[in-house]
Amino acid sequence: MLYQRSSQLFAEAEKVIPGGVNSPVRAFKAVGGTPIFVKSAKGAYLLDEDGNQLIDYINSWGPMILGHAFQPVVDAVIEKAKSGTSFGMPTELETQIAALAVKMVPNIDKIRFVNSGTEACMSAIRLARGYTKRDKIIKFAGCYHGHSDSFLIQAGSGAITFGSPNSPGVTTGTAKDTLLANYNDLENVSALIEANKDEIAAIIVEPVAGNMGCIPPNKGFLEGLRRLCTDNGILLIFDEVMTGFRLAAGGVQELFNIKADIVCFGKVIGGGLPVGAFAARNEIMNYLAPLGPVYQAGTLSGNPLAMAAGLAMLQALDSDREIYKRLEEKTAYLAAGIDKVLKANKVDFTINRAGSMISVHFAETPVFDFQTAAKGDNETFKKFFHGLLKEGIYIAPSAYETWFITDALTYEDLDFTIQAIDKVSRTF
Numbered sequence: 001m002l003y004q005r006s007s008q009l010f011a012e013a014e015k016v017i018p019g020g021v022n023s024p025v026r027a028f029k030a031v032g033g034t035p036i037f038v039k040s041a042k043g044a045y046l047l048d049e050d051g052n053q054l055i056d057y058i059n060s061w062g063p064m065i066l067g068h069a070f071q072p073v074v075d076a077v078i079e080k081a082k083s084g085t086s087f088g089m090p091t092e093l094e095t096q097i098a099a100l101a102v103k104m105v106p107n108i109d110k111i112r113f114v115n116s117g118t119e120a121c122m123s124a125i126r127l128a129r130g131y132t133k134r135d136k137i138i139k140f141a142g143c144y145h146g147h148s149d150s151f152l153i154q155a156g157s158g159a160i161t162f163g164s165p166n167s168p169g170v171t172t173g174t175a176k177d178t179l180l181a182n183y184n185d186l187e188n189v190s191a192l193i194e195a196n197k198d199e200i201a202a203i204i205v206e207p208v209a210g211n212m213g214c215i216p217p218n219k220g221f222l223e224g225l226r227r228l229c230t231d232n233g234i235l236l237i238f239d240e241v242m243t244g245f246r247l248a249a250g251g252v253q254e255l256f257n258i259k260a261d262i263v264c265f266g267k268v269i270g271g272g273l274p275v276g277a278f279a280a281r282n283e284i285m286n287y288l289a290p291l292g293p294v295y296q297a298g299t300l301s302g303n304p305l306a307m308a309a310g311l312a313m314l315q316a317l318d319s320d321r322e323i324y325k326r327l328e329e330k331t332a333y334l335a336a337g338i339d340k341v342l343k344a345n346k347v348d349f350t351i352n353r354a355g356s357m358i359s360v361h362f363a364e365t366p367v368f369d370f371q372t373a374a375k376g377d378n379e380t381f382k383k384f385f386h387g388l389l390k391e392g393i394y395i396a397p398s399a400y401e402t403w404f405i406t407d408a409l410t411y412e413d414l415d416f417t418i419q420a421i422d423k424v425s426r427t428f
């Protein structure tokens, strides 16, 4: 495949955009080569500026769970745009999507819409701090909660890929209020709580981690966090920006039947437009302005275009719960196929999977936290990535990313992918 036009476009972009991209992982730094410029996408496929067609396993990093240019979302956005794209005033649409989200997700009474997952997580911890009147939070190494200051401490994929787990520009004052724990390690969390008695406002966690590859919680981990939070007056925040409306209609809370105190959303909830949201029971949400003292706002929050896209997406997911079964089956099929060919080709690897999230780590030891995820062989990953690209398959350009399976993928696409992986892994 040729990437002539992509290379030209990247060179032009680099002159006026730092690194040529508006979000770092897009730049291919971890794998080398030039980023591919997209012209259009439909269903499971991307069409790039050189006319190459690629099977897409990133899907805008998660939102396109039903495939690209999903017709009901496209129609809703076009129709809405005709009657104005933003008013900074309430619209009925906001109540409709809020009511549907509250119906689909367990344990929430109210939801506030923002413009990104970053904003959702940032606002959720401010709310937790205001509500508990405590300053510190616990986050897990390798978990990503967006790029706001408090979270850029061992922050998973993007930050790891660029060798700056702790970003310059985050003040020591802010960093000292973020305590770091190891994923799947309850004793570690317990010790942190002991050492910071009555100072911790919240524990924020990706309940199925997806930003150090896919790492499901060990049995008892989330239950343990719930118990520690309840016992110590700490709020449990599930960052479901990636997992929300993806692993189940009600997210991980539904999947594992565990109650979080605050839940953050993004990605799927916007159907591909910039949307984030955070939600909780009344008692907590009523702490937000204008009802309560914790301030949070947004000029474009809840704008009709974004809400129309999100509503069309949630309606599609709500009206056909079989989608989750199909996604599970397709992803299990893909995982089994990859497992078979990598074993046959004597590759050291571990496949992690939860529902429609999957990742392949080139390490033979189990991957259950950031340290074990970091053991993967990046040289093998680079060969894997570029080999697949040559075959017309686009996975995330970093070994720390999850693949997102969409309902638009057919079993032929999956077979084609498994065959390509067979071919590529023979050359390792």
Ligand SMILES: *Cc1c(COP(=O)(O)O)cnc(C)c1O
Residues within 6 Å of the ligand: 115, 116, 117, 118, 119, 121, 144, 145, 146, 147, 206, 210, 211, 239, 240, 241, 242, 266, 267, 276
């Ligand atoms: C993507 C992501 C975010 C950040 O969302 P943005 O919309 O990129 O700001 C936060 N948390 C998790 C778990 C994510 O996967």
